[in-house]
Amino acid sequence: MVKKKTKPKKLKKAKKKIAKKNRNISTKKETSNKTLNLSADQKPEIKKIKKQPTEKRQFNIKDYVVYPKHGVGKITAVEKAKIGEIEINFYKIFVEKEKLTLTVPINQQSNLRPISSINQINKCVSILKTKPKIKRTMWSRRAQEYDQKINSGKIYELAEVVKDLNKNTDIIADQSYSERQLFEKAYERLKSEFEAVLQITSEEARKKMDKALGRNQNLLDEK
Numbered sequence: 239m240v241k242k243k244t245k246p247k248k249l250k251k252a253k254k255k256i257a258k259k260n261r262n263i264s265t266k267k268e269t270s271n272k273t274l275n276l277s278a279d280q281k282p283e284i285k286k287i288k289k290q291p292t293e294k295r296q297f298n299i300k301d302y303v304v305y306p307k308h309g310v311g312k313i314t315a316v317e318k319a320k321i322g323e324i325e326i327n328f329y330k331i332f333v334e335k336e337k338l339t340l341t342v343p344i345n346q347q348s349n350l351r352p353i354s355s356i357n358q359i360n361k362c363v364s365i366l367k368t369k370p371k372i373k374r375t376m377w378s379r380r381a382q383e384y385d386q387k388i389n390s391g392k393i394y395e396l397a398e399v400v401k402d403l404n405k406n407t408d409i410i411a412d413q414s415y416s417e418r419q420l421f422e423k424a425y426e427r428l429k430s431e432f433e434a435v436l437q438i439t440s441e442e443a444r445k446k447m448d449k450a451l452g453r454n455q456n457l458l459d460e461k
Contacts, residue, residue, distance in 0.1 A: 296347060296350075296352070297313055297329065297347065297350065297352075298313065298316075299313050299314065299315060299316060300312065300313065300314075301313045301352075302352075302353045302434045303329075303331060303350045303351065303352060303353065304350065304351050304352075304353060304391055304393075304431065305331065305333070305340060305342065305349065305350055305391070306349065306389050306390060306391030307389050308333045308336060308338060308340065309333060309335060309336075309426075309427040309430055309431070310333070310334075310335070310353060310427070310430040310431050310433075310434050311331040311332055311333040311334075311340060312331065312332050312334070313329050313330065313331055314330045314331070314332050314339075315329070315330040316328075316329055316330075316344075317330060326343055327343070327344040327345075328341050328342055328343045328344055329341070329342045329344065329347070329350075331350075334430070335426060335427075335430055351391055353431055353434050353435050354393050354431060354435055355435070356435060356436070358393055358394075358435075359393075359431070359432060359435050359436060361394065361397075362393060362394065362396075362397040362428065362432075363446070363447075363450045365394060365397040365398060365401055366397055366400060366401050366404075366447060366450035366451050367450050367451075367452075368401060370401055370402040370403075370404060371398075371402055377414075377416070377417075381416055381417075381420060384399050384402070384403065384420050384424070385420065387399050387424075388420070388423055388424050388427065393428070393431060396424055396427055396428050396431075397428060399420070399421075399424040400421065400424045400425050400428055400447070400451070401451070403417055403420060403421040403424065404421065404451045404453065425447070428447065429443045429444060429447060430443075432446060432447065
């Protein structure tokens with residue numbers, strides 16, 4: 239019997255093709271990886287300075303504004319500063335009553351409000367003329383409510399605190415220490431806005447408010 243011979247040449251060719259294909263695939267992978275590495279190494283790092291998100295600018299230098307926790311202030315400058323990689327624009331605001339300079343980022347100017355209109359000041363005078371509301375709740379709770387109103391930045395609420403804590407007198411004994419403190423804080427905040435809006439002196443603003451409140455004028459303060 240004659241045995242059929244296998245075809246080793248064809249098998250060898252097939253194996254060579256498969257091996258060559260595998261080598262090509264691995265070579266392509268290596269090349270692409272090298273290309274990626276090279277492009278990553280060669281590509282320069284670009285650092286972008288992040289800009290602070292801004293709100294529509296409302297205020298200018300010399301404008302009077304009200305910052306709720308400090309009262310009336312005057313914008314003395316609009317400046318820029320770089321903190322880390324962020325560029326920040328901010329207002330410099332001088333609060334005369336507290337001899338304090340505030341730095342307020344422009345993107346947080348929602349915390350500021352323009353000073354009131356003359357009509358709003360007239361409404362405040364009307365509020366000061368009304369009778370105080372007498373509450374029966376504990377003083378600690380009322381004091382907290384008054385403090386929140388004072389720091390709200392809302393001028394009508396400020397006028398209400400002045401009106402409610404007013405004793406129609408300058409005699410210290412007629413008020414407790416904490417009542418006196420809250421009254422003076424609200425009174426001075428409101429008076430400073432009267433001065434800025436009506437463009438009058440501190441003494442003129444005091445007289446206008448005291449007249450509305452029906453307070454006895456302290457003769458020792460008058461010259």
